[in-house]
Amino acid sequence: MGKKITVEALVDGGKASSGPPIGPALGPTGVNMGLVIDTINKKTAGFKGLKVPVTIEVDSADRSFEITVKTPMTSSLLFKEAGIEKGSGEPNVEKVADLTIDQVCNVARMKRDDINSIAFENAVRTVLGTAQSCGLTVDGIEPKEMQEKIKSGEVKVKE
Incomplete structure (x- = not known):
């Protein structure tokens, strides 16, 4: 060798x-x-x-x-799902697209191994964190709010 x-x-x-x-x-x-x-x-x-x-x-x-x-960067996968080329320069002020929770789950499935998350729910919450920093919303609300709804059990995610 x-x-x-x-x-x-x-x-x-x-x-x-x-x-x-x-x-x-x-x-x-x-x-x-x-x-x-x-x-x-x-x-x-x-x-x-x-x-x-x-x-x-x-x-x-x-x-x-x-x-x-390896899989592409999480933000790139989110942009592709949203049909946009780039995120917001000011994510806390300007929102550039709205995703469904199913689209976020699709990205979490692709990134799960890279994220090293045992629980799928945690992988989804990690992807939601990226969505937040890119200026995206999920089902019309801030990704942070969606993270809380998943954590509390109000929203269920399907693996």
Whole structure:
């Protein structure tokens, strides 16, 4: 087993290319660039239109590689659900979109492993915290209020 070379990059879902940042970093390793790019594009196809963090680990001895794909940032997933490109510059003053609790739950399902939350309810509350900082509302109310309603049991979330 040779030296491990690790490259971390942020790629467009399903649209990675051999250009920067991947190409220049992997070129000297001699790895099959086309195969690496194809693998990344297959693994990130479900995240079209989003920036996806990927880690490429290459064994310099046999030129084998392993690709790890993480989920996009929570805010990016929320923006996609809301149909907007960016959040509010002043989230406590300007609200830019309203999501349903079901949309928030969809994002929580995608991010659950990254959030390291055992209880789904906690993952939802974490995503609501991000929604708050992006200037989003949920079912017409502040995400903080929705967090309290979930905590008190007034609103039930389905896993």
